Amino acid sequence: MTSDASLEPRWRRLPEERPRQILDAALAVFAERGLAASRLDDIAKHAGLSKGTIYLYFPNKEELFREVVRSSVIAFIARAEEFVAVEPDPIKALERWMDGFWKWLRSPVFHALNRLLTTELSSFPDLQAFYATEVIERAQRLVRGTLERGMDSGVLRRMDPLVASRMLSSLFVMHGMWYHQRESHKSIAHIDPDVLFEQIRDFYFTAMRPDVSGASDQR
């Protein structure tokens, strides 16, 4: 309409930014419709590009998917590392982990990634292996270490730390998933996320409180 608008180029050359844009758009679209139902044209439109452009940066749909998962998983690891405070008090360290974890679980990226992983991962053994070692085992090792410190110092009851870490994850991850499905989980829908967090945290620490006999320090 105006001369300003007519001087604007229809599109710009941004080879540096394209991969990131495409991956972000692809994650969103894949998460909503699944791998098979996602059309490359939709991803392109979502990224404000044309389909052909995607093929300049990724060889095909499947490889784009691989890269989406890989990059998201790596982002998760990076973030997980942040949660791990260099905190001598194991209870405080756990609380910081829980807090960071809960924030992550409520993010759209977790929701998207989780949906993709639960459905498509079995078709991609390489991604599955990557996820198993680089996310699950790594995160578990991290939490387990803190839990062991808590048990050694007597602020947590003694039990298999691997089991203890699995229980912790169960509670948080499941609530994270429900949080994103509030439509079907009405009992969660109206509860403030922070309250939800406290419920989970308190429940866990109650389960882990030291045995009756040594009632020295309680949190």
Add this chain to the structure above:
Amino acid sequence: MTSDASLEPRWRRLPEERPRQILDAALAVFAERGLAASRLDDIAKHAGLSKGTIYLYFPNKEELFREVVRSSVIAFIARAEEFVAVEPDPIKALERWMDGFWKWLRSPVFHALNRLLTTELSSFPDLQAFYATEVIERAQRLVRGTLERGMDSGVLRRMDPLVASRMLSSLFVMHGMWYHQRESHKSIAHIDPDVLFEQIRDFYFTAMRPDVSGASDQR
């Protein structure tokens, strides 16, 4: 080859059994590939039929999917009802519920249904509503009642029973999901399901054991 074989009809008329056969096959195929990636030809082959036959019993793919979910969910409810023992002792009642629930969670049907629900449910508001009221709320009400009885009689610590039931479900459902993803969850892979069950049950009951101080008031 033999006269016996040549006398066998190429196919049989079984109008009574077809719908069930098709639904079973469809659940299996949908669960493995998702709605969009599942080909009607595959479902037909899986059921030992031709594609055309499916269209004699279901108007289209989407409606077949709806019916698959509906019938599976109804089967779940029926089964859930079985778990609820008419057991006066709330602890024993809970244990029976846990046992039945854990068996169900480990079944292929749960795995299939769960995958479908997490991915496709958002596109089917009617199914979502059905699932919310007929499964989640109903099951929750059931467990909550038993928990309340346990709290009243003093064998369980007092807390919001709705929260207590959510925590119970979290632990079991999440472990159920991991059980079906043992490939990615190596720490679970080598553990006997019964041991896993005991770990979850014990953890939960420890979390719910009555407070240290007031071990007196029993009714």
Add this chain to the structure above:
DNA sequence: CGAGTAAATTACTGACCAGTCATTAAGCAA
């Protein structure tokens, strides 16, 4: 400014698959 090149677009093709329908065959009844 052009001329060159790299980025992005768009129109196209071939494969795939949901849904249809004309044909075949099973089973039944007389």
Add this chain to the structure above:
DNA sequence: TTGCTTAATGACTGGTCAGTAATTTACTCG
């Protein structure tokens, strides 16, 4: 056995979409 009903088949069609390639457009540098 024959003829009728209807279950079941499978070849076919039309639309959709991944991937390609010819073309256009933005940018750069002499």
